Amino acid sequence: MLTTESFTPARVSSNHVRSGHRLHSVTGITLIMVGAIVLIGWFFDIGLLKAIRPGFASMKATTALGLLLSGIALWRLRVTASAGSLSWLGPACASAAALIALLTLGNYVAGWHPGLDNLLVSDSAQAIHRENPAHMSPSSASAMLFGNVALILLASLNVRRWRFAAAGSLSTVTLLLGMFGAAAYADLVPIDYTRGQATGMALHSALAFVILGSAGLHCSWVRAGWRWSIGAPVIVGSVLGMLVLVGLSLESFRSIRNSVENARAVEHTQEIRTVISELNAAYAITLSGERGFVITGHEHLLSPVTGNGQALRSERRLRELTAVNPAQQARLNKLHALAQQKLEFFTHVVDERRAGRTESAVRLVESGRGQALVDAIYAVTREMDREEQKLLAQRRAKLAISIERTLFILPTGTLVALALFLGALLHLNAEVTERRRVTATIGESEARYRSLVRATSQIVWQTDATGRVNGPLPDWQAFTGQTDQEVQQLGWANALHPDDTVRSLEAWTQAVNAKAMFVVDYRIRSSEGNYRSFLVRGVPVLNADDSVREWVGTCADVTDSRRVEAERTRAEAEILQLNTRLDQRVIERTAQLEAANRELEAFTYSVSHDLRAPLRGIDSFSRMVIEDYGPTLDDEGRRMLNVVRSESQRMGRLIDDLLAFSRVGRLEMRRQSIDMTDLVLNVVHKLDIAPERHDQVRILPLPNVSGDRNLIQQVWVNLLTNALKFSSHKASPMIEIGALAADGTSVYYVKDNGAGFDPRYVHKLFGVFQRLHTEEEFEGTGVGLALVQRIVQRHGGTVRAEGDVNKGATFYFTLPNLQELDA
Numbered sequence: 001m002l003t004t005e006s007f008t009p010a011r012v013s014s015n016h017v018r019s020g021h022r023l024h025s026v027t028g029i030t031l032i033m034v035g036a037i038v039l040i041g042w043f044f045d046i047g048l049l050k051a052i053r054p055g056f057a058s059m060k061a062t063t064a065l066g067l068l069l070s071g072i073a074l075w076r077l078r079v080t081a082s083a084g085s086l087s088w089l090g091p092a093c094a095s096a097a098a099l100i101a102l103l104t105l106g107n108y109v110a111g112w113h114p115g116l117d118n119l120l121v122s123d124s125a126q127a128i129h130r131e132n133p134a135h136m137s138p139s140s141a142s143a144m145l146f147g148n149v150a151l152i153l154l155a156s157l158n159v160r161r162w163r164f165a166a167a168g169s170l171s172t173v174t175l176l177l178g179m180f181g182a183a184a185y186a187d188l189v190p191i192d193y194t195r196g197q198a199t200g201m202a203l204h205s206a207l208a209f210v211i212l213g214s215a216g217l218h219c220s221w222v223r224a225g226w227r228w229s230i231g232a233p234v235i236v237g238s239v240l241g242m243l244v245l246v247g248l249s250l251e252s253f254r255s256i257r258n259s260v261e262n263a264r265a266v267e268h269t270q271e272i273r274t275v276i277s278e279l280n281a282a283y284a285i286t287l288s289g290e291r292g293f294v295i296t297g298h299e300h301l302l303s304p305v306t307g308n309g310q311a312l313r314s315e316r317r318l319r320e321l322t323a324v325n326p327a328q329q330a331r332l333n334k335l336h337a338l339a340q341q342k343l344e345f346f347t348h349v350v351d352e353r354r355a356g357r358t359e360s361a362v363r364l365v366e367s368g369r370g371q372a373l374v375d376a377i378y379a380v381t382r383e384m385d386r387e388e389q390k391l392l393a394q395r396r397a398k399l400a401i402s403i404e405r406t407l408f409i410l411p412t413g414t415l416v417a418l419a420l421f422l423g424a425l426l427h428l429n430a431e432v433t434e435r436r437r438v439t440a441t442i443g444e445s446e447a448r449y450r451s452l453v454r455a456t457s458q459i460v461w462q463t464d465a466t467g468r469v470n471g472p473l474p475d476w477q478a479f480t481g482q483t484d485q486e487v488q489q490l491g492w493a494n495a496l497h498p499d500d501t502v503r504s505l506e507a508w509t510q511a512v513n514a515k516a517m518f519v520v521d522y523r524i525r526s527s528e529g530n531y532r533s534f535l536v537r538g539v540p541v542l543n544a545d546d547s548v549r550e551w552v553g554t555c556a557d558v559t560d561s562r563r564v565e566a567e568r569t570r571a572e573a574e575i576l577q578l579n580t581r582l583d584q585r586v587i588e589r590t591a592q593l594e595a596a597n598r599e600l601e602a603f604t605y606s607v608s609h610d611l612r613a614p615l616r617g618i619d620s621f622s623r624m625v626i627e628d629y630g631p632t633l634d635d636e637g638r639r640m641l642n643v644v645r646s647e648s649q650r651m652g653r654l655i656d657d658l659l660a661f662s663r664v665g666r667l668e669m670r671r672q673s674i675d676m677t678d679l680v681l682n683v684v685h686k687l688d689i690a691p692e693r694h695d696q697v698r699i700l701p702l703p704n705v706s707g708d709r710n711l712i713q714q715v716w717v718n719l720l721t722n723a724l725k726f727s728s729h730k731a732s733p734m735i736e737i738g739a740l741a742a743d744g745t746s747v748y749y750v751k752d753n754g755a756g757f758d759p760r761y762v763h764k765l766f767g768v769f770q771r772l773h774t775e776e777e778f779e780g781t782g783v784g785l786a787l788v789q790r791i792v793q794r795h796g797g798t799v800r801a802e803g804d805v806n807k808g809a810t811f812y813f814t815l816p817n818l819q820e821l822d823a
Helices: 014-043 061-076 089-110 138-155 161-185 203-224 232-296 304-321 326-354 358-366 369-455 474-480 491-495 498-514 559-632 635-664 676-686 691-696 709-726 759-764 784-794 818-822
Strands: 458-463 518-525 531-542 548-557 671-674 697-699 705-708 735-742 745-752 799-803 809-816
Touching: 014 061, 014 203, 061 089, 061 138, 061 203, 089 138, 138 161, 138 203, 161 203, 232 304, 232 326, 232 369, 304 326, 326 358, 326 369, 358 369, 458 474, 474 491, 474 518, 491 498, 498 518, 498 531, 518 548, 531 559, 559 635, 671 709, 676 697, 676 709, 691 697, 705 709, 705 809, 709 735, 709 745, 709 784, 709 809, 759 799, 784 799, 784 809
Parallel strands: 697 735
Antiparallel strands: 458 548, 518 531, 531 548, 671 705, 735 745, 745 809, 799 809
16 A cells, blocks of 8 residues: 655755754855955955955945845755744845845846945945946846845745755856856956956855855755766766866857957057057158248148147057057157157247248258157157067967967867767666666566565555555555545554554554564454454665655455464364374383383293203213213114204204394494404404315405494304305305495495395295205204394394395395494
8 A cells, every 4th residue: 555745854864964954054154254254344444355355356245245144044044844933034034135136136137226235335445446336246146146045945844846946956056156256266267357347246255156056056955855866977978078068168268258359459559550650640741841831931831730739649649558568668758758859849940930040940950850850750660560560460370379279179179078978878878778677677576566465465555654644545445445534644443353453553653663573463344344364564664864764564364374274273283182192102012012022032031041951951961872872772763862962952053043133132232433344354264264265255345334343243244154055055156245335325245156045035034033945955043144134223224135046145234334424
């Protein structure tokens, strides 16, 4: 069951809240201090506090007041909306600062004159003056307006995502305006704040707007919960591409500015050369008029006096145009001195002619003094003209270099920017493709999960961080029949069984408070009115700071499984009871069997010992009769006494074998590592085999084993004795002793080519007193193989036999490996 939810500031992690508080406190206090310091500078007319250095634009009083109000608003800003006694202070200060900026812009745009500029103080002589000396600049007013509108949006308690987007955009504009203004002082943009028609942005104003825009952008980012969700290659490529474009823009601005400046410089040089030509012409006219008046005496020829006035005006204009060129100023000083001399000489000649001293005036003209002065003036103006031509050539060369640089940088930079953007676009396309694939996979997985949940008859539910329901619960409502309104908050609990409600709500409250897994079982009333049992599990979904974002869980219907479980438990109890009874019976029967075995062994032992004395007596008396009365007996009598002795001796051997068989079950086993090859060689040696048969026994390498050496030795004695006995009638008897490995055990065998046995009676071979051959064929008691089986079984092994009549027999016995027993 999924609930709809709206974005709330609670979604923001506590780490971001704390970092936002620190940032807003530091930046807010910084802006307050900047504004207060500048206002102090205006109140007490301290130029250093208004402008960072002479020649820089000063921060206006209205700008300082706006920054102070912005700092207070920023200081009061909180990452999460909160109410309090001073919650109005931040929005009020931001609104006041925005109003100041808006009125200032209105002054520029519509010509409003609200008088804010001179309300606090008037601009002083130390500041840089323009048409509106007390106004904050349009760029400062714009940055102030955008930054404070962003603060107003962020301070609002009515949190909506569009507010964060708008505040972030406005803060970004504020940041860019501040950076643009600061860049002007680094000569990065074509704006000269030391001249122009409008007031410029002060350097500390620009830095303050950078701080204001950065803080607003950070707050918007944090409160909106934005995160970088694109890969580093896309970000790096886009940023580098934008930086290249910004560089290209700055290069374009620089190129345009250089072109304009060079055009102005060329125009300036042309004007200087024009004025120089006018100056030369004026002096030429003065010299011609002077000579004509001396010759003719006509007053109208003195009109060059007016030309001499033109020369003075041209000289003053040249001085203005070359004010920044000390060399030209020095030439103008020299030119002025020559002009004064020429003017004095001209006045003297005119005075002589008017006084009637024509010859004297002619002699003055013919002396060449006037011509020499004019030539000296021409020489100075030629030097000035050559200087301007040189400057013009330098400026044109500089312009050509700038144009070549621009023609190289702009295409190259454009290609680099396009390559970076193309690479970022390709990476972005790859990321989008992968995200679509992952989204499709997640969608399929979610659909599969929901289908699986429905197939398992589970109810999926979801609540908010406090454990309350704030939306519809489709699965729950479909089962209980409750409406959307009835399940809100804790209304869902009304569908629980009355006996389970209190217990379940207490467990739910404890889980929510502890942020621990919620596990409980309760009965839920269905829409049909009957109750069914459910096993409920819920887990908290945590944010990055371990705060709970929501709770999700399932209700699994366990009614049928509980019924099956109860039946299974009852069946298990019955089986357990039957097993207990059976175990008791087994114990009783085992005890009875052990008692019977003990009695049987005691009886066997007692009978065996009790039978030994009569048998020894029969054998002894029979021997004495043969020895003492043998000659008096006929052959039949002696044969019968020998039969009696033979049977009594056989009976003794049976008793010995029977005692050995019974003793095997009582002996305590003493396990040790046994070298089977060495043991078999000892057994062969002890059996006292005839020398001619030694070559008939083949002993292959045998693996070691762990067991009772004496008992294992008895196994080999019995098996080798049988092999020797049953192969004795063969012309070429052969016995082979070896071992095989199978399934972690060692399989030992004794193989002969003797009489063999009928495989139909193989099951009788290992029974006590069971024989497949007559006493006349092969002597024996029928206990040896039974003893072998009992010893091997006590070691955890098995015995089996294979064979056929007159084809020999092979007896196998298995023993666990030494490594297995050690483990």
